[in-house]
Amino acid sequence: MNKIKCIAIFVSAFLLALPTYGIISSAARPGDASDPLVSKAYVDSRIEELKQMITGMGGQTQQQPNASEEAIVTRLAAYFDSVYGPLLRDAGKAQEGHVPYETVFARAGTTLVAESGTEIILRGGAATAVTGINGLCDATSGVDLVSGMDIPLNHLLIVPASDGRGMQFLKDSYLMVKGVFSFVGQ
Numbered sequence: 001m002n003k004i005k006c007i008a009i010f011v012s013a014f015l016l017a018l019p020t021y022g023i024i025s026s027a028a029r030p031g032d033a034s035d036p037l038v039s040k041a042y043v044d045s046r047i048e049e050l051k052q053m054i055t056g057m058g059g060q061t062q063q064q065p066n067a068s069e070e071a072i073v074t075r076l077a078a079y080f081d082s083v084y085g086p087l088l089r090d091a092g093k094a095q096e097g098h099v100p101y102e103t104v105f106a107r108a109g110t111t112l113v114a115e116s117g118t119e120i121i122l123r124g125g126a127a128t129a130v131t132g133i134n135g136l137c138d139a140t141s142g143v144d145l146v147s148g149m150d151i152p153l154n155h156l157l158i159v160p161a162s163d164g165r166g167m168q169f170l171k172d173s174y175l176m177v178k179g180v181f182s183f184v185g186q
Contacts, residue, residue, distance in 0.1 A: 099179075100178070101177065102177050103175075104176070104177050105172070105173070105174055106127075106169045108170060111166055112177075112181055113182055114159040114179060114180065119178040120136075120175060120181075121156055121176040122173060122174075123174045124153070124173060124174040125171045125172055126169070127150075127169045127175075128147075128150055129146060129148065129149045129167055130165060130167055134146075135149075136151075136160075136165055137159075137160055140154075166181070
């Protein structure tokens with residue numbers, strides 16, 4: 001008897017879920033985000049809409065006989081600015097705060113002192129950490145480097161505080177630095 005109830009419940013649940021699946025699968029419309037593939041007819045209709053906007057004739061597809069090329073270009077530019085302008089302006093905002101790494105050469109015996117938030121990557125040569133109580137954050141290996149520890153090549157170091165932290169160079173070295181820093185003893 002229990003097996004029959006279980007089977008009946010399972011079949012009922014399946015039959016109830018079937019129409020929901022049909023609604024969800026048929027909700028996609030050509031060209032929307034859930035259906036990125038479009039037909040040629042859809043593309044042709046969008047091109048026709050663009051032609052109508054350019055000529056400014058609403059539903060007519062014939063070009064105005066006295067429309068100058070300059071007017072068409074102006075309308076086209078206005079259209080693309082209204083559609084794509086906000087996207088392009090937002091994309092530019094992502095780059096406004098971008099600060100590139102600076103390639104730096106350091107002589108043996110000098111010390112680089114960096115401010116809080118400065119990022120350093122030792123690319124060639126040899127250096128040891130210069131720190132106070134706490135160390136330099138080695139983001140690549142996930143450890144703190146304390147005074148006297150060797151700085152590994154090609155590891156991203158982040159200076160957590162402006163309290164004289166940095167690195168002392170044992171050999172002539174090349175590094176990449178993003179942020180505020182100065183050299184002592186050069």
